[in-house]
Amino acid sequence: MTTLRPFTCNDLFKFNNVNLDPLTETYGLSFYMHYLSHWPEYIQVAESPSGEIMGYIMGKAEGHGENWHGHVTALTVSPDYRRLGLAAMLMKYLEDVSEKKQAYFVDLFVRVSNKVAITMYQQLGYIVYRTVLEYYNGDPDEDAYGRRISKKSEEIAKTSEIFHETFSGHLAEILRKLNPIRIESN
Numbered sequence: 470m471t472t473l474r475p476f477t478c479n480d481l482f483k484f485n486n487v488n489l490d491p492l493t494e495t496y497g498l499s500f501y502m503h504y505l506s507h508w509p510e511y512i513q514v515a516e517s518p519s520g521e522i523m524g525y526i527m528g529k530a531e532g533h534g535e536n537w538h539g540h541v542t543a544l545t546v547s548p549d550y551r552r553l554g555l556a557a558m559l560m561k562y563l564e565d566v567s568e569k570k571q572a573y574f575v576d577l578f579v580r581v582s583n584k585v586a587i588t589m590y591q592q593l594g595y596i597v598y599r600t601v602l603e604y605y606n607g608d609p610d611e612d613a614y615g616r617r618i619s620k621k622s623e624e625i626a627k628t629s630e631i632f633h634e635t636f637s638g639h640l641a642e643i644l645r646k647l648n649p650i651r652i653e654s655n
C-alpha cells in the first residue's frame with residue numbers, strides 16, 4: 470500500500486533513490502527549507518510500506534489576481550515504482566490543493582527532450598502555452614515547455630456552452646413570437 474504524507478526535513482536524507490535520476494533536479498538545502506516553510510501543504514511524499522520514498526511532488530501557490538495559480542516545481546517517481554499511477558496521483562493532489570485555494574490554473578515547466586513527462590502531462594490534460602528558450606542551465610542549455618491546465622476555465626467554457634444553448638433556445642422562442650413568418654422561413 471502507498472501512503473501519501475507531507476514531506477519532512479528527514480526525507481532529504483532518504484530521497485537519493487529518487488533524485489539520482491538525471492531528469493530530477495536536486496536543489497540546495499535552503500531551497501527545500503523555503504518550500505517547507507512557505508508551502509508545506511504543497512510538498513507530499515508517496516511512501517512504500519517499508520518506509521522507502523517512492524516519489525514526491527513539490528510546488529507552491531503564486532501570482533496575483535487572475536494569475537493566482539498553483540505551480541509544480543518538482544515531480545519525480547523512483548524508477549522502481551514507475552507506471553503505477555503515482556505521478557498522476559501526486560498531480561491530482563496538487564491540483565486539489567490549488568483548487569481549494571481558488572487558483573485559476575496549475576502550471577509547470579518541462580524539458581523539451583523529456584518525452585515521457587510530456588506524454589504524461591498531455592495525458593493529464595496540460596497544454597503547452599509557451600516555450601521558454603534556454604530555461605534549463607547545462608551544456609548546452611535546454612528550452613522548456615510551459616504547460617498549464619485550467620480547471621476553472623474548463624468549467625467556464627462548459628457553463629457558457631450551456632448558457633449559449635439555453636439562451637439561443639429562449640431567443641428563438643422570443644423571435645418566433647415577435648415575428649413568426651420570418652422564423653418559419655429560416
Ligand SMILES: CC(C)(COP(=O)(O)OP(=O)(O)OC[C@H]1O[C@@H](n2cnc3c(N)ncnc32)[C@H](O)[C@@H]1OP(=O)(O)O)[C@@H](O)C(=O)NCCC(=O)NCCS
Binds near residue numbers: 545592
Ligand atoms: C515522468 C514521471 C514522473 C512519471 O511517473 P509515473 O508514476 O511513472 O507516471 P504514472 O504512472 O502516473 O503515469 C501517468 C501517465 O503518464 C504516461 N506515462 C508515464 N510514463 C510513461 C512512459 N514511460 N511512456 C509513455 N507514457 C508514460 C501514461 O499516459 C500514464 O498513464 P497510463 O499508465 O495509464 O498509460 C517519472 O517517469 C519520472 O519521475 N521521471 C523522471 C523525473 C521527471 O521527468 N519528472 C518530470 C519533470 S517535469
